[in-house]
Amino acid sequence: MENCTLYTHEVDMGKVLTRMRANFDASALKVNGQEEHWESITVVSKKRRLRKGNTITITYRQRAVPGYTLEHSDEPVVVNLHGMYAFVQQIDADNQELKDRLLAKIPTINTEIAIKAEPSFNGDLRSAVMELAYELDAFFFSEGNVIFNTDVQGFWDKTGALLLDVNGHSTATNLAVNIETKYFDSQLPPSAEALERKARSLQQLQAMGVRSSAMLPAIADESTAVIRSAAEVAQRVAILTAINTVAFGYLSGTDIISYLQKNQLWEHTTPAEKAFLHNPTEEQKKKETWKCEGIWVLLWALNLLPELGYMTDLCNMDLIPEEIFPFRGLSGNPAVFFEKATTLRSTPEILDANDLYYRAHWSCVDARLKNEEAPVHPGVVYERHYALNWLISYRNQPWDEVTCDT
Template sequence: MDQLFEWIQSIYPEGTIKRREDKTHIQVTQKKWLSKKNKGFNIMTSQTHPEEFMTMIQGMLGFLSQIEGRNASLQEKVLIKCSTLNMVVGIETEEDISEEFFGELLRLADALDAVIFWGGGSLLNAQGQLLLDVNGESEVEDYTVTAHTSFLDGDSPESESGIQRKARSEQLLTEQGIPYNTNLPARAGDEHTTIRSKEEVARRAVALCLAALKGECLGAGESAEDTAALVQEVIDKYEAESFFSPVEKRFIDQHGAEQQEIISFSWGYEAYHVMLWALGYVKGLGTPTELCNVGKDVGYLQQKDSFTDFLSDASLRSKSEILDEADLIYRYNWVCVDSRVNDKTPPAGLNGGVVYERHRALNWLICYLDQDWDDVRTDT
């Protein structure tokens, strides 16, 4: 809210600007010879008006989702963007919005990373282009969704351990010659983080391995029947029927799978590798440039006679060790996402797929946003 006030001051350097004590209203008065014009900015945020704000956002999402958009992918991104909004600024003006005032609003929207709701239910981007109207039309083909870090990281207070961890990660990236984003915040420190229990991690490891096993077998051309029989045999051996997430359970239970599912679940070996590391079976994760050794990793589980054996031989790493890797992968993933957005090859041989799977696994380990496996985000 203070940033908003500063931006309005920069847009109207000659105006008289007053702000209400609670910061929820700003008035700009511009004097021109024999007249003066007043413009008002009413501010509602998710913190100043939580119930009203949530009602407004839900109504907005309901309205936009009912539109039959011509570009489904664009509409989905617009909906995601609106779900991340943390402030609504209502405009008050004594006359129709002139071209000059519209230009001022665009400057403000650009600074705020905002979208603009225009008359008649149209939604514009910060450049004034039509994102979506009531007829489903748009003037752009694509839209990059970004959100304020307060939405991604919540209100976890900064801590010395988090700040120091960020510094160590950035030092390592510097040594590796990898450019990084200094504006990425420090993540929650040791005192503000809960780590999954050893049994939770072991169960998740088994589930990931078995889902990846099905994907691997089907991808290699094995029949759906033989694959199902093998997977069920392993499930029975480790009494793993209850270990799967809802999405994994559907994949395991269905006959065969679509190619995209096969690929997606086969990547699960990389997340399984992280779980093995967290359980002490794998010595170090290393730089995410190469795929894990699937045969070796699967062997850690194959060599156990039961889940009890697998669990009892595991030793969960310390919270500090896990948070070190979680912070580092967070910064690696920003590099990979930035490279993809700018159509570049990730530097230093980073493998975007490996980075993504590790990021997801580590976010689950540190209970990021308290999300279950199927919902874990990899925000950067």
């Protein structure tokens, strides 16, 4: 038996039945359930399309409410997509841009189509499945079969090109991310406050010589945004500053694990952070050093830094006064910091910063796609956008799973 799974934003499964009927004789098809809402399709080999005795079975499951974001839900499809997103996120990809596109596409998925072949896929069946993928603008997940002529676990696009395997390899060069306009239309229109904020951000970026897109939507306004509490922000930045000492090689992962455990912070450390501290490889250390920008943002949000500074410059941690720095050595007590970190900036201030960095991030991505130099520092903008998205509870995502959609 061989399997593969198609993932698509489409919800009209009548297209699947139509495609199968175009490829196989009616006598070979068995449809379970009503035609417009079929439960399974089985193709039994009787003619030349399949070798005698071969069968394929197609089933599917969908989100209860179609959309283009991954809100937290107990729906099996959404739970699976969250797991897929986390799985892709941790792969060290050769083509980071392609990985980012796959990460952007996963939240748009509405339907998961499972295809099982007994005993295996053959040439004609491969053709039918590829046609179906193309029609549904789908991508594949497979643990290996004759469709892709490999036993490697990974993701393939609708043409059969490798998007990303578990080893980080790719052969595809692009991946379109399409969203049904009706999903946008179903959302409430942006408020005057959100539109004014968008206009201010665009004007500010224009004055900085940064071109952004007026087509980007407005973000949440003060009435809908959920800003994390000062206590949660203080706890997060206390953990980040401790882990940052390992990233820069000042202390060992074992030292910081003991410190976090002693100060009741270990249970609030994320799975990815725990994995890093248990095995701080040189490659991971390089990535973790970038968290300085997130630390900078969160200290700013706690009213402990006067401004975020320029998007063109790396933050300078040496400018942070010692008396407000969360980590004060292995013998230090973070409670001293928590006593000072009790208030947040106003919600409009935080939303202004998030909106500005969101639009600047788009400019960085656009420049990269065009092989142009970004007008601001892409790494600085991404890391600050990441921290700001966490701060405003964007899609209610935990720290390890924050997305920076543009």
